[in-house]
Amino acid sequence: MCNHAKHFFERGWCRFDHDPRLSAWVDAALGAARASRLETAQAKWLRYQETWFAGVNALANDASGNVHDSGPLSGAAIDFIADALGLRDFVWDAAQVSICYPGYPQPMPGESPGRTRFRRERDAAHVDGLLPEGLQRRRHLREFHGFILGIPMVEFDAGAAPFVVWEGSHEVMRDAFASCFEGIAPALWGEQDITAAYHAAREQVFVNCARVEIHARPGQAFIAHRLALHGMAPWRDGARAGPDGRMICYFRPDPFGPYEWLHHA
Ligand SMILES: [Fe+2]
Numbered sequence: 421m422c423n424h425a426k427h428f429f430e431r432g433w434c435r436f437d438h439d440p441r442l443s444a445w446v447d448a449a450l451g452a453a454r455a456s457r458l459e460t461a462q463a464k465w466l467r468y469q470e471t472w473f474a475g476v477n478a479l480a481n482d483a484s485g486n487v488h489d490s491g492p493l494s495g496a497a498i499d500f501i502a503d504a505l506g507l508r509d510f511v512w513d514a515a516q517v518s519i520c521y522p523g524y525p526q527p528m529p530g531e532s533p534g535r536t537r538f539r540r541e542r543d544a545a546h547v548d549g550l551l552p553e554g555l556q557r558r559r560h561l562r563e564f565h566g567f568i569l570g571i572p573m574v575e576f577d578a579g580a581a582p583f584v585v586w587e588g589s590h591e592v593m594r595d596a597f598a599s600c601f602e603g604i605a606p607a608l609w610g611e612q613d614i615t616a617a618y619h620a621a622r623e624q625v626f627v628n629c630a631r632v633e634i635h636a637r638p639g640q641a642f643i644a645h646r647l648a649l650h651g652m653a654p655w656r657d658g659a660r661a662g663p664d665g666r667m668i669c670y671f672r673p674d675p676f677g678p679y680e681w682l683h684h685a
Pocket residue numbers: 546547548650
């Protein structure tokens with residue numbers, strides 16, 4: 421087991437050094453990422469008094485990751501996904517273009533102080549795919565991402581609203597969801613209200629798991645385990661970024677269904 425795999429499976433994330441293949445992809449894709457930020461149809465993704473552009477599926481890449489003649493996504497991180505995670509020949513989703521600006525996060529008009537505080541003090545920690553539904557925001561398993569791949573598109577400081585992950589939280593979450601879904605056919609998992617178990621597991625993670633901020637530069641990449649608790653830290657005073665802000669493209673393809681989401685490595 422190479423160091424990346426050991427780190428990833430134990431801690432729930434790993435970072436890859438600069439790779440010229442990924443760097444070439446970033447150079448080619450940057451124009452499209454910038455363009456997505458300015459498209460009228462994408463303006464709905466501006467949040468928190470315009471301190472975050474969520475940009476979900478905003479990048480115009482195809483199923484290979486190709487955009488603006490970049491060629492398919494490639495590099496050490498993609499090799500890792502194929503070799504260590506055993507995931508290949510899946511459809512790459514349209515990347516999220518996540519852009520943060522100084523001052524993140526400002527309150528949303530009308531939201532409760534608790535939600536504002538959770539974003540500021542708990543990095544809006546969440547597990548992907550457990551969507552809040554209805555006014556009561558009851559959590560249901562609806563999406564089955566294989567992993568979260570983060571690709572920084574520009575330079576920015578480490579304090580510029582970094583990605584945050586709680587180390588080892590993927591196994592805490594796996595245990596919690598396995599208990600929730602025991603004896604239930606995977607096709608029915610999405611119908612279960614798992615809010616209470618999810619919140620309890622999240623509290624357990626806050627107490628027992630180390631919180632780590634991940635910084636990376638263009639040409640580097642990081643991968644978070646699909647079951648890991650993660651979020652985005654507030655923009656620290658004095659942290660700098662260029663006019664593009666803290667721009668990171670995230671790929672979160674869905675290569676399998678609910679059973680594999682829970683039990684795959
Ligand atoms: Fe997420």
